[in-house]
Amino acid sequence: MEKTRPAPSNVESLSKPFTKMFRTHRRRDATGSGGGSGIGVVPGKDKPIIEKLKLSGNLRDYYSTVLSEHHKDEDEKRQHSQKLSSNDNEAMESLLANLFASISAIKAAYAQLQVAQSPYDPDSIQSADQAVVSELKHLSVLKQSYLTNQLQSPAPPVSQPALAARIQEQRSLLKTYQITTKKLEAELQHKDSEILSLQAQLQALEKQNRALDARLHPGRSLSALDNLHLSGLNPTHFLTALRYTVKSIRSFVKLMVKEMESAGWDLDAAAVSIQPDVLRRKPSHRIFAFESFVCQKMFSDFHLRDFNLSFLADRSTWDRRRFFDEFTEIKFVKLKQVFDGKSQKSALRKFLRAKYLALVHPKMDLSFFGNLEQRALVSSGRGFPETAFFAGFAEMARRVWLLHCLFFSFGPGDGSIFQARQGSRFSEVYMENVAEEEEDAAGLRPTTVGFTVVPGFRVGMALIQCKVSLSLPRDAFPR
Known part of the structure; x- marks a missing residue:
């Protein structure tokens, strides 16, 4: 296969005419200007070319001039x-x-x-x-x-x-x-307007529910105190709150007795350890001994503004307005909100913790739950134990707190708390028998105070009787 020759460069293409021209000029010089048979050349015809070649000096300079013009055109x-x-x-x-x-x-x-x-x-x-x-x-x-x-x-x-x-x-x-x-x-x-409207509807529905609950269960809720104002406060309102609190105490005592039965406790022995004469009349009256024990713990130092607790020391300087505002604010607070870490009700949370540790003995916690995890959780204040026992206690403690706030809303010197001494004579003015009046076979009626179950209160000019358990004289029982 024949190889393709490379295309001649620009210099080669320009040099060929000049080479041919030089060869012809030499042949004419060899034969003479006009002799022989060759054709004569006019002397003046080739002179401009020769002069141009002489002026350029050599072919390289000429080529450079041509190429520079070419590059100039390309740049443009x-x-x-x-x-x-x-x-x-x-x-x-x-x-x-x-x-x-x-x-x-x-x-x-x-x-x-x-x-x-x-x-x-x-x-x-x-x-x-x-x-x-x-x-x-x-x-x-x-x-x-x-x-x-x-x-x-x-x-x-x-x-x-x-x-x-x-x-x-x-x-x-x-x-x-x-x-x-x-x-x-x-x-x-x-x-925002929708939220406000829904909140108003929710409050109206809650108020209706509380009213219905009050009609179904009189004395069980605080619906009668919904629209209460400090200027209209009277002892009747305190009596309503007290009944509400006593209901919660009895509910918690029933929970406690149920846990004691499940743990295998001897209920009679436990009741006698609290009130030795509680079983002298009727074995079923032992429940009053447990109620008395719980009330003693929960109402301890009730007459003091700070409950004799160091973390409530600032409450000792509160006036009746502050206590009433606290009552109004806490009245419908949910318990889980109290134990929320972001809650502003730290005083109530600390009160619940202090009362639980005072009321529930570590042996009782260990017996009921098999460990002390619930007690440790309550003691740390980090959370709300998810048990029915603690929920019942917390609700009871919250109602005692509310009663305390309402008690001091009447002002200093307008209230006191009292209880009947054991063995004192029963008085219908200051006392109320927790059990129905009973007569034994001999027709004797109990007239002596065995122990106080729920303390009594004096609010303003009104006196609220304490609830007591009566006992028969010792010689009335058969030997």
């Missing part, structure tokens, strides 16, 4: 091409900037159109609609300019520089954000 073409390319880039950049500016303007107008729907604003709707139509027309012009290659025309229909278009885009975006912010603020206000 390249610069022209770059200039055209730069113009194209600027035109495309301007096109894209205007395109995004129009899109942002449409978004802003559409956001304005949405906001104007509710509440209905016809002027704003018309303005937004016109803005959308105007920007759509602008987009159409941009499209036609691109398709017809008019971006580099002296007066393009787009007629907005890239920088100005970017500024317009940012303004449209800012307007969109402002409209969206106003819309969200309006929605937030609407939600």
Whole structure:
């Protein structure tokens, strides 16, 4: 296969005519200017070429001159091409900037159109609609300019520089954000109003439920104290709260007795260890011994503003308004909210902890639950034990706390707490028998106080009887 010869360079292509010319000139010099049979050459015809060759000095200089002119032409073409390319880039950049500016303007107008729907604003709707139509027309012009290659025309229909278009885009975006912010603020206000309305409905329903519960279970709830004001406070309100508290004490005692039975305790022995004469009349009266024990622990130092607890020392300076406000605030607080780490009711939480540790012995915790984990949790104050026993205790302690707040809402010197001494004569003025009156076979009636179950109170000019368990004389029992 025949090899392809390389194409001659520019220098070679220029040197061939000169070489041929030199050879012809030599042959003519050898034959003479006009002799022989050859054709004569006019002496003046070849002189300009020779003179040019002499002036150039040599062929290399000439070639350099030709090549420099060639490169100059190439540079001019390249610069022209770059200039055209730069113009194209600027035109495309301007096109894209205007395109995004129009899109942002449409978004802003559409956001304005949405906001104007509710509440209905016809002027704003018309303005937004016109803005959308105007920007759509602008987009159409941009499209036609691109398709017809008019971006580099002296007066393009787009007629907005890239920088100005970017500024317009940012303004449209800012307007969109402002409209969206106003819309969200309006929605937030609407939600807030809905929350307030629902809260009002919830309070009304809770009030109705408490009223129904009060009708079904008289004395079981504090619904009668819902609209209580300090100026209208009277001893009847305190009596209602006391009944409410006594109910919770009896409920907790039933839970405690149930746990004692499950743990295999001797209930008679436990009752006798509290009140030795409790079983002399009736074995079923042992429940009163447990109630007496619980009341003694819960009402201990009740007559002091701070319950004789160091963490409640600041309450010793409270006035009746502060105690009444505390009563109103705590009245419907849920127990889990009290044990919440973020709760502001730390005083109540500490009171529950102190009373639990004083009332429930560690051996009782160990016997009921098999370990001391619940006691440790209560002692640390880190949480709310999820047991029915502690829930019953916490509700009872909360009601004692409420009764204490209401007690000191009557002002200093307007209240006191008392109990009947064992062996004292029964008085219907100061005492109330917890059991129905009974007569033994000999017809004897009990007239002696065995022990106090629930203490009595004096509030203002009113006296609330203490509840006592009576006992028969020792010689009334058969030997």
